[in-house]
Amino acid sequence: MRIILVGYGVVGKGVTSILTQRYNEKVKDGFNPKIVAIADIDGAVINPRGLSPEKLDAIKQKGYPISADPEFGVPGIKALDVIKEVEAEVVVEVTPVNIQTAEPAISHITQAFRTGKHVVTTNKGPLALAMPALTELAEYNNVVFRFSGTVGGGTPMLEFAKRCLIGDRILGIKGILNGTTNYILSEMSQNRVSFQDALSSAQKLGYAEREPSMDIDGFDTACKTVILANWILNQKVTLKDVDRVGIRDVTLEMLDEAAKRGNSIKLIGSIDGKNKPTVKPIEIPKTSPLCVSGVLNAVTYQCQFAAEQTIIGRGAGSIETAGAVLRDLLDIRHKLASKLLT
Amino acid sequence: MKIVMKFGGTSVGNGVNIRHVADLVTQYSKDNKVAVVVSALAGVTNSLIETGCQAQRSDEKHIQAFTASLLKKHTDAIAEAITSKTIQKEVTEITEKSIAELEKVLTGICYVGELTPKSKDYVMSFGERLSAPIVCGAIRDYKAQSQFFTGKEAGIVTNSNFGEADPLMNYTTHLLRERLDPVMEQGVIPVVTGFIAANQDGIVTTVGRGGSDYTATILGVALKADEVWIWTDVDGIMTTDPKLVAAARMLPQLSYHEAAEMAIFGAKAMHPRALGPVSKENIPVRIRNTQNPANMGTLITKDPAANETKPVKAVAMIKDVAMVNVYGAAMVGAPGSYAKVFDVLGRNNINVMMISTAVSEANISMIVKRGLLGRAVSNLEIALQERGGLISEVTTEDDVAVIAVMGANMKGSLGVASKIFSTVAGKGINIRMIAQGSSELNISFVVKEKDGAAVVRAIHEEFNLDKA
Numbered sequence: 001m002r003i004i005l006v007g008y009g010v011v012g013k014g015v016t017s018i019l020t021q022r023y024n025e026k027v028k029d030g031f032n033p034k035i036v037a038i039a040d041i042d043g044a045v046i047n048p049r050g051l052s053p054e055k056l057d058a059i060k061q062k063g064y065p066i067s068a069d070p071e072f073g074v075p076g077i078k079a080l081d082v083i084k085e086v087e088a089e090v091v092v093e094v095t096p097v098n099i100q101t102a103e104p105a106i107s108h109i110t111q112a113f114r115t116g117k118h119v120v121t122t123n124k125g126p127l128a129l130a131m132p133a134l135t136e137l138a139e140y141n142n143v144v145f146r147f148s149g150t151v152g153g154g155t156p157m158l159e160f161a162k163r164c165l166i167g168d169r170i171l172g173i174k175g176i177l178n179g180t181t182n183y184i185l186s187e188m189s190q191n192r193v194s195f196q197d198a199l200s201s202a203q204k205l206g207y208a209e210r211e212p213s214m215d216i217d218g219f220d221t222a223c224k225t226v227i228l229a230n231w232i233l234n235q236k237v238t239l240k241d242v243d244r245v246g247i248r249d250v251t252l253e254m255l256d257e258a259a260k261r262g263n264s265i266k267l268i269g270s271i272d273g274k275n276k277p278t279v280k281p282i283e284i285p286k287t288s289p290l291c292v293s294g295v296l297n298a299v300t301y302q303c304q305f306a307a308e309q310t311i312i313g314r315g316a317g318s319i320e321t322a323g324a325v326l327r328d329l330l331d332i333r334h335k336l337a338s339k340l341l342t
Numbered sequence: 343m344k345i346v347m348k349f350g351g352t353s354v355g356n357g358v359n360i361r362h363v364a365d366l367v368t369q370y371s372k373d374n375k376v377a378v379v380v381s382a383l384a385g386v387t388n389s390l391i392e393t394g395c396q397a398q399r400s401d402e403k404h405i406q407a408f409t410a411s412l413l414k415k416h417t418d419a420i421a422e423a424i425t426s427k428t429i430q431k432e433v434t435e436i437t438e439k440s441i442a443e444l445e446k447v448l449t450g451i452c453y454v455g456e457l458t459p460k461s462k463d464y465v466m467s468f469g470e471r472l473s474a475p476i477v478c479g480a481i482r483d484y485k486a487q488s489q490f491f492t493g494k495e496a497g498i499v500t501n502s503n504f505g506e507a508d509p510l511m512n513y514t515t516h517l518l519r520e521r522l523d524p525v526m527e528q529g530v531i532p533v534v535t536g537f538i539a540a541n542q543d544g545i546v547t548t549v550g551r552g553g554s555d556y557t558a559t560i561l562g563v564a565l566k567a568d569e570v571w572i573w574t575d576v577d578g579i580m581t582t583d584p585k586l587v588a589a590a591r592m593l594p595q596l597s598y599h600e601a602a603e604m605a606i607f608g609a610k611a612m613h614p615r616a617l618g619p620v621s622k623e624n625i626p627v628r629i630r631n632t633q634n635p636a637n638m639g640t641l642i643t644k645d646p647a648a649n650e651t652k653p654v655k656a657v658a659m660i661k662d663v664a665m666v667n668v669y670g671a672a673m674v675g676a677p678g679s680y681a682k683v684f685d686v687l688g689r690n691n692i693n694v695m696m697i698s699t700a701v702s703e704a705n706i707s708m709i710v711k712r713g714l715l716g717r718a719v720s721n722l723e724i725a726l727q728e729r730g731g732l733i734s735e736v737t738t739e740d741d742v743a744v745i746a747v748m749g750a751n752m753k754g755s756l757g758v759a760s761k762i763f764s765t766v767a768g769k770g771i772n773i774r775m776i777a778q779g780s781s782e783l784n785i786s787f788v789v790k791e792k793d794g795a796a797v798v799r800a801i802h803e804e805f806n807l808d809k810a
Contacts, residue, residue, distance in 0.1 A: 110542070113542075114542055114543060129516075130516045132512035132515070132516070133510075133512045133513040133515065133516035133517075134513075135512070136510050136511070136512035136513055137510060137512075137513050137542070140501065140510055140542075141542075236512065238516075
């Protein structure tokens with residue numbers, strides 16, 4: 001399977017390292033992922049026979065863009081042109097998230113669809129802003145669009161609902177979908193520190209960005225809630241439709257009050273069949289399976305037959321997320337195989 | 343309120359009418375958010391198709407004369423619709439540029455000698471591309487802010503079914519909101535070309551049947567409008583053709599289903615295709631008269647007011663049709679025999695408007711457009727009447743008309759059919775053929791055309807359609 005990788009940041013590197021590992025083990029499961037191009041903001045490296053990521057890493061370590069590769073580098077070429085021109089089955093889109101315009105990711109993805117390429121992405125931006133449009137466009141162009149790394153990182157939260165609960169009717173979804181805010185809230189209640197101190201500690205540990213708004217104002221959780229609402233509950237919603245409150249105003253006193261009632265305050269993304277999706281800090285019982293601590297994520301599906309089903313996992317991390325990309329690639333390969341054989 | 347307003351070809355037929363449209367739009371935009379959809383100036387789309395076809399036959403000499411007359415028509419309209427010299431100049435420049443482009447396209451077609459569905463859509467798109475800037479200029483002339491968009495620029499993305507393209511509705515919604523919402527937020531009135539759009543590669547398409555009405559309802563759904571107003575030259579949808587029955591009355595309310603049934607009323611109603619998007623999202627549509635804005639017209643909604651309990655709401659006569667009767671003992675009990683009959687007609691591009699058969703299976707009666715009768719009969723005979731073939735005889739009647747009686751409340755009310763048919767019998771008129779769809783919204787039957795008007799009048803009177 002020939003792959004164009006767009007974006008070579010943390011997740012991109014995770015993807016190349018997992019895929020190289022798999023490529024070297026190819027005899028085992030007949031899955032031969034071959035990265036034929038990597039595009040980033042400065043240009044691209046292109047080799048139809050497959051690139052070796054070790055060399056690229058070395059170039060990047062020296063502070064050069066990957067397109068500086070003497071053999072296969074094409075400095076200045078646009079990712080859009082790489083997607084259009086280079087022959088491949090799949091485009092893996094892992095550029096940084098932008099929730100204002102979702103660019104350039106949204107252009108990359110639509111370009112891939114138009115040129116008949118399947119797409120795997122871990123980028124929440126395009127999905128949060130235009131998920132109904134993108135799934136429709138993929139279907140129209142008869143290509144597969146997968147994004148399991150966008151919710152839960154390596155934890156198969158989307159597949160769990162979509163596949164394992166097939167036939168059941170999911171009535172509502174509640175989830176702790178952001179590790180950073182969960183870490184901060186856990187820190188506050190367990191170590192009795194203020195919001196600011198907990199945030200600084202999260203930043204020191206690398207859980208939170210220096211500009212933490214995306215996490216603590218609930219945008220990241222809202223993006224994931226949108227994806228769940230569209231993909232699992234078939235609701236045509238986008239980021240604008242979410243009622244969103246972050247955790248900036250959660251105080252130690254509120255946590256103490258909640259604790260007296262046997263509850264914890266968590267930032268919960270919630271969707272039911274009727275109302276707008278919401279993201280806000282709410283009290284949940286400490287005994288609930290949803291009530292996980294630290295950087296863990298958890299999501300509870302309220303099902304018609306199977307009742308409450310909860311899945312818990314790390315929810316982030318470059319290798320974990322790259323693992324989700326691998327799952328998606330294998331899923332696409334499976335779909336292609338059954339198409340080619342019938 | 344957020345309103346999408348569509349103005350048809352007659353409403354923007356000349357500069358004076360365009361000025362009137364601009365006046366209406368500006369007035370409504372004071373208390374509402376308005377987006378405008380416009381058709382081409384009356385007659386322009388047809389002349390574009392005609393010239394395109396001529397060009398295809400390598401008939402180059404007509405092109406310049408045509409573009410010159412097109413330029414004159416539009417510059418005349420500009421002069422009448424817009425008073426400000428600056429705006430006039432701006433719009434004239436745009437018009438000249440578009441017409442120069444059109445001339446190149448037509449010349450190209452002439453050299454290639456081929457008018458594909460794709461190039462035909464491109465040629466047709468010039469009609470709306472020329473009208474929208476003028477309407478936009480006229481609105482600006484009334485001191486309101488306005489900006490014009492082609493369907494493509496606004497973000498209407500369709501499949502590549504040229505001539506009859508359908509929107510990729512979610513993608514279109516995404517783009518329309520991204521592009522028009524911010525404009526409307528700033529109080530600017532967007533003027534969007536009806537009928538034309540583009541596929542995902544940016545190649546011009548047209549939406550075909552339903553035309554600009556379809557564009558308006560697409561916009562209505564995407565922009566989450568409160569209502570879609572279709573401005574036309576009649577007060578609304580009528581109980582019947584006022585030329586047939588002087589007492590014909592405007593229907594204040596209809597359901598989407600009823601309105602779709604009334605598409606056979608022709609240009610005065612809406613094509614069912616155009617009602618598709620709004621009926622799904624439950625957005626009301628109003629048919630209104632540009633010359634009588636005091637009248638609120640016909641409101642089309644999911645559930646019209648419950649006090650409308652009349653079983654029959656409207657009656658129409660469809661003329662210019664013919665009946666084909668196909669007989670054949672070999673059809674009886676033979677699976678697939680009807681399919682063969684309709685397959686022959688379908689392959690020869692003959693649309694069947696109405697069907698009736700008996701359980702004996704030995705004959706089928708059909709209604710087709712009168713102009714297609716010869717082709718229908720000839721092809722059925724050639725394909726299926728060979729010795730030992732499926733059918734033994736084809737007979738025709740070309741002096742007939744279809745009478746359609748419509749109303750959502752017919753469903754489940756007893757005796758409607760009996761009342762209709764005894765009314766017709768009371769006039770001493772014989773019924774040639776009957777059909778009722780399973781929706782029970784419509785009973786159609788066939789009489790001799792000379793009796794048609796009398797039947798319509800009798801039914802209109804019998805069911806008190808002239809009274810609210």
